[in-house]
Amino acid sequence: xxxxxxxxxxxxxxxxxxxxxxxxxxxxxxxxxxxxxxxxxxxxxxxxxxxxxxxxxxxxxxxxxxxxxxxxxxxxxxxxxxxxxxxxxxxxxxxxxxxxxxxxxxxxxxxxxxxxxxxxxxxxxxxxxxxxxxxxxxxxxxxxxxxxxxxxxxxxxxxxxxxxxxxxxxxxxxxxxxxxxxxxxxxxxxxxxxxxxxxxxxxxxxxxxxxxxxxxxxxxxxxxxxxxxxxxxxxxxxxxxxxxxxxx
Amino acid sequence: xxxxxxxxxxxxxxxxxxxxxxxxxxxxxxxxxxxxxxxxxxxxxxxxxxxxxxxxxxxxxxxxxxxxxxxxxxxxxxxxxxxxxxxxxxxxxxxxxxxxxxxxxxxxxxxxxxxxxxxxxxxxxxxxxxxxxxxxxxxxxxxxxxxxxxxxxxxxxxxxxxxxxxxxxxxxxxxxxxxxxxxxxxxxxxxxxxxxxxxxxxxxxxxxxxxxxxxxxxxxxxxxxxxxxxxxxxxxxxxxxxxxxxxxxxxxxxxxxxxxxxxxxxxxxxxxxxxxxxxxxxxxxxxxxxxxxxxxxxxxxxxxxxxxxxxxxxxxxxxxxxxxxxxxxxxxxxxxxxxxxxxxxxxxxxxxxxxxxxxxxxxxxxxxxxxxxxxxxxxxxxxxxxxxxxxxxxxxxxxxxxxxxxxxxxxxxxxxxxxxxxxxxxxxxxxxxxxxxxxxxxxxxxxxxxxxxxxxxxxxxxxxxxxxxxxxxxxxxxxxxxxxxxxxxxxxxxxxxxxxxxxxxxxxxxxxxxxxxxxxxxxxxxxxxxxxxxxxxxxxxxxxxxxxxxxxxxxxxxxxxxxxxxxxxxxxxxxx
Numbered sequence: 001x002x003x004x005x006x007x008x009x010x011x012x013x014x015x016x017x018x019x020x021x022x023x024x025x026x027x028x029x030x031x032x033x034x035x036x037x038x039x040x041x042x043x044x045x046x047x048x049x050x051x052x053x054x055x056x057x058x059x060x061x062x063x064x065x066x067x068x069x070x071x072x073x074x075x076x077x078x079x080x081x082x083x084x085x086x087x088x089x090x091x092x093x094x095x096x097x098x099x100x101x102x103x104x105x106x107x108x109x110x111x112x113x114x115x116x117x118x119x120x121x122x123x124x125x126x127x128x129x130x131x132x133x134x135x136x137x138x139x140x141x142x143x144x145x146x147x148x149x150x151x152x153x154x155x156x157x158x159x160x161x162x163x164x165x166x167x168x169x170x171x172x173x174x175x176x177x178x179x180x181x182x183x184x185x186x187x188x189x190x191x192x193x194x195x196x197x198x199x200x201x202x203x204x205x206x207x208x209x210x211x212x213x214x215x216x217x218x219x220x221x222x223x224x225x226x227x228x229x230x231x232x233x234x235x236x237x238x239x240x241x242x243x244x245x246x247x248x
Numbered sequence: 249x250x251x252x253x254x255x256x257x258x259x260x261x262x263x264x265x266x267x268x269x270x271x272x273x274x275x276x277x278x279x280x281x282x283x284x285x286x287x288x289x290x291x292x293x294x295x296x297x298x299x300x301x302x303x304x305x306x307x308x309x310x311x312x313x314x315x316x317x318x319x320x321x322x323x324x325x326x327x328x329x330x331x332x333x334x335x336x337x338x339x340x341x342x343x344x345x346x347x348x349x350x351x352x353x354x355x356x357x358x359x360x361x362x363x364x365x366x367x368x369x370x371x372x373x374x375x376x377x378x379x380x381x382x383x384x385x386x387x388x389x390x391x392x393x394x395x396x397x398x399x400x401x402x403x404x405x406x407x408x409x410x411x412x413x414x415x416x417x418x419x420x421x422x423x424x425x426x427x428x429x430x431x432x433x434x435x436x437x438x439x440x441x442x443x444x445x446x447x448x449x450x451x452x453x454x455x456x457x458x459x460x461x462x463x464x465x466x467x468x469x470x471x472x473x474x475x476x477x478x479x480x481x482x483x484x485x486x487x488x489x490x491x492x493x494x495x496x497x498x499x500x501x502x503x504x505x506x507x508x509x510x511x512x513x514x515x516x517x518x519x520x521x522x523x524x525x526x527x528x529x530x531x532x533x534x535x536x537x538x539x540x541x542x543x544x545x546x547x548x549x550x551x552x553x554x555x556x557x558x559x560x561x562x563x564x565x566x567x568x569x570x571x572x573x574x575x576x577x578x579x580x581x582x583x584x585x586x587x588x589x590x591x592x593x594x595x596x597x598x599x600x601x602x603x604x605x606x607x608x609x610x611x612x613x614x615x616x617x618x619x620x621x622x623x624x625x626x627x628x629x630x631x632x633x634x635x636x637x638x639x640x641x642x643x644x645x646x647x648x649x650x651x652x653x654x655x656x657x658x659x660x661x662x663x664x665x666x667x668x669x670x671x672x673x674x675x676x677x678x679x680x681x682x683x684x685x686x687x688x689x690x691x692x693x694x695x696x697x698x699x700x701x702x703x704x705x706x707x708x709x710x711x712x713x714x715x716x717x718x719x720x721x722x723x724x725x726x727x728x729x730x731x732x733x734x735x736x737x738x739x740x741x742x743x744x745x746x747x748x749x750x751x752x753x754x755x756x757x758x759x760x761x762x763x764x765x766x767x768x769x770x771x772x773x774x775x776x777x778x779x780x781x782x783x784x785x786x787x788x789x790x791x792x793x794x795x796x797x798x799x800x801x802x803x804x805x806x807x808x809x810x811x812x813x814x815x816x817x818x819x820x821x822x823x824x
Contacts, residue, residue: 044440048359052436055466059428062470066517070478070489070510079505080493090505177486180505187481 042217053225093248104161111154118147119227259786271361277347284339294327299739320720321390328393340529345458354443354794356787359436370426378419389413397490397511424473434462445796452800457532472518516567530667541617542609555594588638615689616674623666630658651711677766684759699745
């Protein structure tokens with residue numbers, strides 16, 4: 001029973017480019033975003049891209065915070081009815097296609113899982129890329145399940161499902177301008193759909209970069225930040241659904 | 249791959265990639281700056297037309313002919329919008345922030361150069377769409393820069409509220425997107441791209457001000473975007489978010505149940521932080537310049553940062569003070585009033601720290617210093633009327649008078665502009681490699697300082713005397729007749745002040761080509777931009793990576809060989 005003993009310690013000590021190794025007296029700065037000479041700094045780019053995505057999610061959250069406050073304020077507002085000369089509430093709750101929305105939710109949550117697999121698959125590929133380039137080293141047959149493609153399909157299915165939900169509403173006579181309640185249903189779901197479509201475009205770009213033979217780490221960055229965006233969109237959708245179902 | 253290539257993208261060669269669709273933050277900064285420069289002259293021209301109309305209402309003006317009331321309202325709207333968005337938001341943050349944030353923190357570029365380019369071109373597109381509103385049928389919108397509904401929400405509400413208003417809202421929405429992209433870039437760059445040793449507490453106050461401004465923009469512009477989307481839906485799809493039941497020209501509008509107040513809440517939740525978005529970079533520049541030209545460390549560096557942070561934080565809690573007149577529960581009004589007056593505390597901290605910096609300094613009265621001192625002066629005189637207006641009991645009689653324009657023009661308009669001027673005179677040598685003409689700069693300064701005070705200080709008296717805002721005809725109102733000489737004086741002052749800006753324009757362009765060559769550090773300043781070549785190379789430090797050993801304002805350090813210690817100098821004396 002020969003067991004494989006590594007001759008290299010599993011945890012490399014950080015090199016001199018490590019953050020705190022040889023800094024001037026008072027440390028704390030970044031590394032200026034500078035890569036090692038001669039190699040593109042994918043690690044730094046990934047870090048910045050993730051940070052940028054975290055920052056970018058803030059205004060999206062603010063957008064929906066503003067919509068929510070408008071939703072709640074508008075819900076409580078009375079309006080003057082000229083026929084009866086009375087102040088009435090014109091907020092007529094829209095009967096939502098709840099079953100359809102739940103199916104869509106499942107599709108979106110499933111896509112959130114698949115994009116997470118896609119993200120991890122790519123991270124693994126990037127990590128193993130240098131090993132694979134050593135002659136004679138084989139990692140066995142990697143099963144490359146098309147998680148990315150599946151996510152794109154699921155994303156489009158969700159949008160299709162939303163379209164069905166809108167047509168269902170329209171069939172029952174609830175259009176955008178029918179009443180304040182229906183306006184908000186279309187507004188919230190529509191704005192969410194536009195944002196999710198943006199995520200799909202990013203994934204299509206990532207998929208296209210396979211065809212265009214872009215470097216793997218650069219594709220990984222796109223998929224990685226899109227995955228975080230996608231999870232945020234799934235959470236946002238659950239929030240919107242809860243708002244529409246429970247606060248109408 | 250070039251071995252020494254330490255930059256995310258190599259220097260471009262062709263004209264288009266170098267100067268038009270450039271990824272270089274310095275070129276993008278200049279693009280923002282020149283966009284703001286054209287915008288400020290458009291804005292000034294509009295204000296001159298208004299001032300002329302106010303005292304000679306029957307005058308036939310070039311291009312416009314006789315000014316009708318709706319034309320006057322269009323002028324008000326476009327002057328405000330262009331100045332607030334395309335000058336006060338664009339030049340200090342987009343212009344100088346883009347140019348100097350990466351250099352001052354020792355980075356080769358912004359974190360996302362492509363996003364940076366997109367951000368500028370989206371701003372440019374927004375500017376074109378905004379200007380297009382002048383030329384469509386009906387002309388520019390009437391609803392003011394605040395776009396109050398239902399005037400802004402109904403196509404039939406007046407000339408200019410048709411296509412002109414749609415263009416206006418579209419432009420604002422585009423501007424929101426552009427600003428969000430910019431803010432995202434500023435925050436990521438500040439957090440992730442700092443050079444070694446450049447801890448947050450070693451950043452120049454300019455960087456802090458751009459960083460905090462970016463955070464404000466990130467939180468505020470999303471809300472304005474949401475309001476813009478709702479407004480476009482009300483106008484074009486027939487929803488009723490902002491429009492209550494009612495008639496326009498005797499006809500039912502078809503809307504019902506919407507709330508005009510909802511628009512005001514959403515707008516001012518953006519609008520008040522926007523005021524600080526305009527002034528915070530000016531505060532940063534004033535701190536930088538006052539310290540440099542007093543040859544003293546800034547008084548209370550950390551207090552300055554905390555003051556800016558608390559101004560930013562409080563800025564999100566006071567939007568209701570714009571709406572005391574719109575109908576508000578006295579309890580809410582009280583809360584907004586107290587929060588608003590609380591902003592006086594960090595503002596006073598800043599002011600006293602500036603004065604503390606000047607105190608016993610070996611002051612060099614160069615043109616950037618003059619404008620920085622002018623900034624402090626205007627900040628005080630414009631700011632002092634703030635606590636007046638923060639109180640509902642005083643705001644209600646004053647709100648719709650000329651008092652309020654007097655207040656916000658001094659503090660948000662002219663003070664922020666003085667910040668831009670100080671920044672221009674201070675950084676011009678670094679940006680263009682030449683010095684500006686000092687004598688012209690002084691003439692420009694004194695004309696502008698006295699001129700702007702002469703225009704905007706009397707507005708307070710006019711307001712107290714009851715002169716309303718946004719009225720196109722003042723000469724018909726009998727009780728305003730005694731105020732006509734003062735109004736006439738203000739118009740002449742405005743004409744002279746605007747004419748004095750031509751001195752600046754001449755100085756700017758003449759010095760760009762004919763000014764004496766500038767050294768790398770003409771002001772003997774300490775921050776990183778003065779350690780690199782003039783003008784800086786494509787990657788800012790020519791492949792070097794600066795290492796920071798000192799704080800940003802080490803002037804007159806005892807025992808140091810010179811009266812200033814650069815941030816990159818060895819940390820031998822600056823340990824305190």
